[in-house]
Amino acid sequence: MIDAKGVCRVFDDGERGRLTVLDGATLQVADGEFVAVVGRSGSGKSTLLHVLGGLDTGYRGEVTVAGVRLDGLSDAALSRFRNETVGFVFQSFHLVSGVSALENVMLPARFAASPPADLEARARAALERVGLPSHAARSPGQLSGGERQRVAIARALFASPRLLLCDEPTGNLDAATADDIVALFKQLNASGLTIVAVTHEDRLRAAASRVLTLSGGRLS
Amino acid sequence: MSASVWPLVRLSLSRDRRSALSSTFGLAVGVASLVFFVSLGLGVGRVVREKVFPVDSSLVEVVPASFSLGLLGGGKLDDTAVARLEALPGVSRVFKKMNVRAPAVTIYRGDFFGRPLHMGLEVLAVGVEPDFVKRDVLMGEFVDPGPDKPIPALASTRLLEIYNKSFAPQRSLPQLSGQMLTGFVFPIDFNRSFVTATPPSASSIPAQAQLVGVSDRALLAGVTIPLDVARRLNRTANLDDVTFTAVTVQTADPSAVPLVVEAVKAMGLSVDDQERRMAENAGAAVAISTSSLALLSVLICVLAAFNIAHAFSAAVRAREKELGVMRAVGATRAALFRLVLAEALLLGLVGGLVGTLVALAAGLALDATATSLLPPFPFKPESWFLRPPWLLAGGVGLGVLAAAGGAFFPARRAAATDPARVLAG
Numbered sequence: 001m002i003d004a005k006g007v008c009r010v011f012d013d014g015e016r017g018r019l020t021v022l023d024g025a026t027l028q029v030a031d032g033e034f035v036a037v038v039g040r041s042g043s044g045k046s047t048l049l050h051v052l053g054g055l056d057t058g059y060r061g062e063v064t065v066a067g068v069r070l071d072g073l074s075d076a077a078l079s080r081f082r083n084e085t086v087g088f089v090f091q092s093f094h095l096v097s098g099v100s101a102l103e104n105v106m107l108p109a110r111f112a113a114s115p116p117a118d119l120e121a122r123a124r125a126a127l128e129r130v131g132l133p134s135h136a137a138r139s140p141g142q143l144s145g146g147e148r149q150r151v152a153i154a155r156a157l158f159a160s161p162r163l164l165l166c167d168e169p170t171g172n173l174d175a176a177t178a179d180d181i182v183a184l185f186k187q188l189n190a191s192g193l194t195i196v197a198v199t200h201e202d203r204l205r206a207a208a209s210r211v212l213t214l215s216g217g218r219l220s
Numbered sequence: 221m222s223a224s225v226w227p228l229v230r231l232s233l234s235r236d237r238r239s240a241l242s243s244t245f246g247l248a249v250g251v252a253s254l255v256f257f258v259s260l261g262l263g264v265g266r267v268v269r270e271k272v273f274p275v276d277s278s279l280v281e282v283v284p285a286s287f288s289l290g291l292l293g294g295g296k297l298d299d300t301a302v303a304r305l306e307a308l309p310g311v312s313r314v315f316k317k318m319n320v321r322a323p324a325v326t327i328y329r330g331d332f333f334g335r336p337l338h339m340g341l342e343v344l345a346v347g348v349e350p351d352f353v354k355r356d357v358l359m360g361e362f363v364d365p366g367p368d369k370p371i372p373a374l375a376s377t378r379l380l381e382i383y384n385k386s387f388a389p390q391r392s393l394p395q396l397s398g399q400m401l402t403g404f405v406f407p408i409d410f411n412r413s414f415v416t417a418t419p420p421s422a423s424s425i426p427a428q429a430q431l432v433g434v435s436d437r438a439l440l441a442g443v444t445i446p447l448d449v450a451r452r453l454n455r456t457a458n459l460d461d462v463t464f465t466a467v468t469v470q471t472a473d474p475s476a477v478p479l480v481v482e483a484v485k486a487m488g489l490s491v492d493d494q495e496r497r498m499a500e501n502a503g504a505a506v507a508i509s510t511s512s513l514a515l516l517s518v519l520i521c522v523l524a525a526f527n528i529a530h531a532f533s534a535a536v537r538a539r540e541k542e543l544g545v546m547r548a549v550g551a552t553r554a555a556l557f558r559l560v561l562a563e564a565l566l567l568g569l570v571g572g573l574v575g576t577l578v579a580l581a582a583g584l585a586l587d588a589t590a591t592s593l594l595p596p597f598p599f600k601p602e603s604w605f606l607r608p609p610w611l612l613a614g615g616v617g618l619g620v621l622a623a624a625g626g627a628f629f630p631a632r633r634a635a636a637t638d639p640a641r642v643l644a645g
Contacts, residue, residue, distance in 0.1 A: 046644050055548060056640040076552050083550025090643055094545045098235040103227070108549040110225050155549065167643075 001163060001194045002029035002052060007061035008217075009047050021047045022059065023217025029196060031162075034189040036208035037198040043214045045198035046167050052196065053086045053165045054078040066162050083112055087156025091168035093148040095140040101127065101151045102136035108159045126154040130184060146177030153184065157193075164188065166197035170204055182207050225555070229562045232539075239531045243564075243626075244571040246524030247619045251575025254517035255615040256582055261510025262606035268506060271381070271599045273499030274436045277474040281492040282467045282484050295488045297464040305469055308483045310476030315352040315468040318450045320345040322425070322457040323413035328406050333394045342414055344442030345373075347450025352468065356435035358402045364448035370405055370430035373443040377434045378598075385598040398434035405430045408443075411457045425456055466492065521622040524571070528564055528626030536560065536634045543634050544642035557635035564627030565620055572619020576612050583607070 009022040021044035029035050039045050050056035051063060054070050057078070063070040066085045070078065082088075095104045105123040109115040116122055127136055130150040140148055149169060156164055166185070170178035182203050189195050189209075197204055198214075205211050212219045233240045269275075282305060285295040306314050324343040330336070350362040353374055362372050377398070384395050405428055412424035429443055438444035454461040469484070471477050481491050536543070543556055551559075583605040590604060 047640070050640040050644075053548070055643070076554075079547070079550050079552040079555075082548060088548045088643075090545075092541075094541055094548075094643060096231075096542050096545065099231050103231065107546065110228055111546065111550040111552070111555055159550075 001031045001033070001066060002027055002196070003062075003064040004028075004052065005062045007048070007051055007059055007063060009044065009051065009056065009059040020217055022051070024061075025214070025217060025219050027052075027212070027219050029194060031194055032189070032192050034185070034195045034207065034209045035197070036205045036211045037196065037214055037219070038200065038205060038211060039198075039214035044217060045214050048214060048219075049165050049167050049196065049198055052163075053088055054081050055088075079111070080113060083108055084159055085161055086163045086165055087159070087161040089149070089152055089156050089164065089166040089169045091171040093140070093145075093152045093172070095148055095151060095155075097140055100137050100139055101132065101143065101154075104140070104151055105154045105158050107155055112159070123154070123158060126158045127151070129157060130154045144177075145173050146180060149173060149177075149181055150184070153181075153188075157188070162194060164193055164195045166195065166199075168199055168201075169197060170199070170201050178203060225559055225562070228559060229566055232559075232563055233566065236535060239535065240567055243524070243528045243531050243567050243623070244574065246527045247521065247568060247571025247622055248575035248578065250517055250519075250521030250524050250622065251572050251615045251619045252578040252582070253520060253575075254514055254618060255576050255579035255611060257510060257513035257517060258611055259579065259583055259605040259607050261506055261513070262608070262611070263601065263604045265503060265506045265510070266606050267599055267601045267604075268502045269499065271378075271601070273495060273502060274377075275496050275499045278471045278477070280469040280471065280477055280480055280484065281495075282469055283465070283490050283492045284463075285488055285490045297467055297489065298462055301487065301489065302464065302467055304487060305467055305484070305489075308469075308480055310471050310473070310480050311469055312472040313351075313470040315349045315470070316447060316464045317349075317352075317466040317468065318347045318447055318454070318461075318463075319465040320347065320410060320445075320450050320453050321459040322411040322453060323416055324408055324410045325412050325414055326406055326408045326429075333396065333400065335393055337393070340414065343408055344439060345408075345410075345445055345450065345453075346439045346442065346465065347445050347447040348437070349447050353433075353435050353437050353444065356433045356437070358399065358433040359430075360432055362432065362446055364446050364452060367427075367452070370428040371408075371445050371449050372432045373429040373445050374433055374435045374438040375401060375431055375443065376438040376440045377436050378440055379438075380434050382598045385596045385600060389596065401431045402433055403430065410453050425453060427453075518618075521618055525622040525626035528567070528623055529630060532560065532564060532627045532630035533633065536630045539634075540637060540642045543637040544639040547637060547639035548643060553635040556637060557631045560631035560634045561624060561627055564623040564631070568620035568623025569616065570619075571623065572616035575619060576615035579615065580607065580612075 004025065004027040007022050007025040011019045011021060013019040025048060037045050037048065047056060051059050052065060061071065068081055068085065070081065073081065096107065102120065102123050105126050106119050109119040124133070124136060127133055130153050132147060132150050132154065135143065135147060143151065170181050173181060178201065185195055185197070186207050197208065199205060282297070284297050302314055302316060305311060324345055325340060326343050327340045329338050353362060356374060360372060365372065380396065380398065387393070388395060408427050408429045410425040410427060429445070435444065451461045469480060471480050484491055546556060587603050587605065594600065
């Protein structure tokens with residue numbers, strides 16, 4: 001599923017000069033794996049996730065995801081890759097406010113090259129899959145933290161991606177809700193979905209089939 | 221842009237209604253004032269052009285020079301000069317005119333459309349060729365009927381307007397139309413005057429005139445009769461029946477007028493362009509007023525565009541994470557640019573439509589007010605406004621254009637959103 005070789009990412013850190021976050025990171029993930037990436041704050045976990053998801057293009061190295069070589073792709077091709085192949089789940093949910101849960105789940109279809117005709121039915125199915133079949137009309141403000149994260153996961157699952165990239169997905173949730181979300185990830189992984197999650201949380205680390213540590217810009 | 225993005229546009233605008241309303245209101249004010257003032261200017265211009273100074277731009281009024289050395293016969297408008305005018309390049313026809321050079325009066329005592337009328341007037345009369353006015357002749361032939369029959373005569377359309385709106389109301393006389401006047405017969409004594417210091421040498425020539433219509437081309441303060449009648453009357457009064465008072469030259473195309481005018485002056489003749497100049501001056505005054513107000517309206521639209529730029533810049537900053545999420549789920553940079561621009565275009569469309577409708581409503585209200593409150597006066601129009609389709613489309617288009625202009629840079633900023641930066645942490 002993922003084959004990343006020698007990924008380097010350097011940021012311009014203003015007066016302090018250049019900050020090397022990834023320094024030759026290499027990663028292989030097989031189809032259907034559940035990989036947790038751990039590391040201290042600022043170690044570059046989110047940056048690694050953004051590189052793998054085609055959100056960050058300012059790196060050096062070779063990144064192939066689901067058979068697609070990402071480095072050098074045009075904006076249109078990368079956008080299509082994000083739309084069809086990967087789903088993102090963020091720590092802060094990042095739902096669109098003032099819009100219903102259903103509309104949030106359908107968001108990827110708004111930018112799809114050929115949106116499905118049954119997009120509302122698909123969105124309802126995605127909400128059902130994350131255990132929120134009756135929350136379609138609610139806006140993010142009317143949902144609890146756990147419910148928001150479930151809506152965000154439903155949005156990530158809407159286009160039936162092959163890879164789910166999760167950035168501290170339980171970081172803003174209480175323990176009980178975090179357990180529910182981790183259980184959901186395990187369930188999704190059991191159904192064949194490849195998951196890469198960066199986290200500080202032990203429960204997520206425990207749920208993963210493999211745990212990698214990011215330190216000094218390299219994975220081990 | 222994919223049609224499925226429109227729900228996002230609608231949702232985004234409905235989420236920030238106050239800002240959307242403020243932007244739309246500014247555009248609507250600018251568009252409304254532009255459409256209102258331009259339609260008013262066009263309407264007033266039409267009245268000036270068609271009613272107050274109805275000038276045919278393809279006609280040139282040639283008159284003898286007021287000062288001539290007489291070399292080569294220059295300055296005299298006789299048959300020879302007319303033949304030379306006819307031969308000028310760009311000239312399609314010429315129409316000869318001759319004043320009745322004897323004075324004339326009309327003394328009317330009798331029934332005037334149901335009211336008793338006692339009136340004595342000095343009358344000017346000019347003879348014109350039948351073809352010059354044939355489109356306005358409603359009765360009989362516009363030719364010399366012979367000495368003992370009523371002379372066909374045309375009255376001025378503008379004179380009739382002045383009579384109806386000023387003269388008749390003050391004297392409790394009836395309102396008249398061209399059709400009502402057609403057939404009206406009144407006495408006219410040529411070679412007679414109420415005011416001349418020296419009595420005419422010959423005795424008066426009594427005649428009757430019968431109105432056969434009204435015409436824009438008729439003499440304003442007098443009657444217009446067939447050229448042959450004017451010649452006959454001048455001959456009878458032992459006055460010049462050879463030299464024409466004026467010749468109206470019709471050009472094949474209005475663009476030929478300057479060349480014809482130049483050639484006419486080279487022949488030692490003059491061009492009477494007083495009417496044209498008055499029409500041009502009046503038209504220019506209307507155009508300048510309209511342009512000033514239209515410019516002010518465009519400035520309002522520019523301010524509205526700045527307001528949109530400010531509002532959209534703030535909105536794009538506030539929606540940074542939302543735009544980042546859109547990038548994460550597959551939006552291209554171009555899609556985000558179009559999304560923000562579409563939001564502005566929708567506001568511009570609504571602002572333009574509302575502004576145009578408000579301008580139309582204000583114009584209709586002003587027309588109704590003017591009709592009911594203003595007293596009748598000459599050339600008072602039924603509507604002060606002219607609303608061509610291009611103006612209405614232009615009003616809506618200006619709203620859209622101003623909105624698009626205002627949102628352009630915020631849309632570029634939205635397109636440049638770096639999802640990795642805004643979604644981190």
